[in-house]
Amino acid sequence: MEKANELPVKAVDAIEEAAGTFPGYRRAHAKGDYYEAVFTPNGKASAFTTAPHLLHTPVPAIVRFSNSSPNPTHADALTPPKGMAVQFQLPDGSVTNLIAVTIPIFFAKTPEAFVEIMKFFKSAEEGIPNLKELMKIAVNYPESKVSFKMIKEMRSPLSFAMARYFSIHVFNFINKDGRKQPIKYQWEPDAGLGMYGKLEAADYSADYLNEELTERVEREPVVFTLMIQLGEEGDPTDDPTAAWPAERQTIEIGHLTISKKLVDPPDMVLFDPTIVPEGIECSDDPILHFRHDAYAVSYNRRIHGK
Numbered sequence: 001m002e003k004a005n006e007l008p009v010k011a012v013d014a015i016e017e018a019a020g021t022f023p024g025y026r027r028a029h030a031k032g033d034y035y036e037a038v039f040t041p042n043g044k045a046s047a048f049t050t051a052p053h054l055l056h057t058p059v060p061a062i063v064r065f066s067n068s069s070p071n072p073t074h075a076d077a078l079t080p081p082k083g084m085a086v087q088f089q090l091p092d093g094s095v096t097n098l099i100a101v102t103i104p105i106f107f108a109k110t111p112e113a114f115v116e117i118m119k120f121f122k123s124a125e126e127g128i129p130n131l132k133e134l135m136k137i138a139v140n141y142p143e144s145k146v147s148f149k150m151i152k153e154m155r156s157p158l159s160f161a162m163a164r165y166f167s168i169h170v171f172n173f174i175n176k177d178g179r180k181q182p183i184k185y186q187w188e189p190d191a192g193l194g195m196y197g198k199l200e201a202a203d204y205s206a207d208y209l210n211e212e213l214t215e216r217v218e219r220e221p222v223v224f225t226l227m228i229q230l231g232e233e234g235d236p237t238d239d240p241t242a243a244w245p246a247e248r249q250t251i252e253i254g255h256l257t258i259s260k261k262l263v264d265p266p267d268m269v270l271f272d273p274t275i276v277p278e279g280i281e282c283s284d285d286p287i288l289h290f291r292h293d294a295y296a297v298s299y300n301r302r303i304h305g306k
């Protein structure tokens, strides 16, 4: 049987075997830039949670937008899923992270499935499986099918500021009376949604997304609205491959205003999705908890070279 602490190492090894090793870079979402922001809550989340950054007072934040590929030289148009990692600075000096991507579900239900699926990526050219490979994965992991179909159909956004980002995982909000409410987060772009056509983005520079956002924030602030979807009895809380019904109630809980690119990239930052303050608990999703250990392995390799 697999020792629990070996699997995160295997997962990061599997990514490196599939896509290559790029010293100094994150082992996934390798290419990205940092921005300075302020999150202003509107008070509506206070019915559901005591988390300080979601109540009434604005807090500073840093944001990293990224390409999902583990290869930092991959062109933006080549890997449509994009990442938006936000670190909120809390009044007591601690931080909490909210990491989201432009797809609402993940392709693996368990860490073991993630490692197995990566082996298929390894056999594929440039770490991007073709349709035949994806079909083989779908036979062994039917729950991955919907997510792969979405990835295949995805287009690159016109701008990092014109995409919707999802937390995928469920978190439990706890209010002042101790009541627990499962939620999923979603960032809605105030600039609206915009996607390139199938081949259009390929005409743009390999780094067009960071270039575009750098110019955009010099012109005007980039704003995202934070939404929470409220889970109901029977909605899965432990399965990142499963979406909740679209009709679930969604509430707007605040705005993130991104105003400036950070010239001195703080590359020691580790966006661990399990770092949550009082008033928020991680759900029982095994992928969410696994990310804590897998990201630590990647962090040690990129910062300490081991």
Ligand code: HEM
Pocket (backbone or CB within 6 Å): 011, 012, 025, 026, 027, 028, 029, 032, 064, 065, 066, 082, 083, 084, 085, 099, 100, 101, 106, 108, 110, 111, 114, 166, 167, 168, 240, 269, 270, 271, 287, 290, 291, 294, 295, 298, 299, 302
């Ligand atoms: C088995 C599951 C997963 C594994 C093994 C994995 C692996 C990784 C690794 C190794 C990194 C680099 C960490 C670092 O060096 O700081 C990373 C970053 C990232 N991952 Fe995952 N990941 C998983 C699931 C997910 C899911 C479900 C999401 C959806 C929200 C996600 C979104 C991201 C994003 C946005 C980043 C970039 C964060 C940043 O800007 O620092 N990952 N992932």
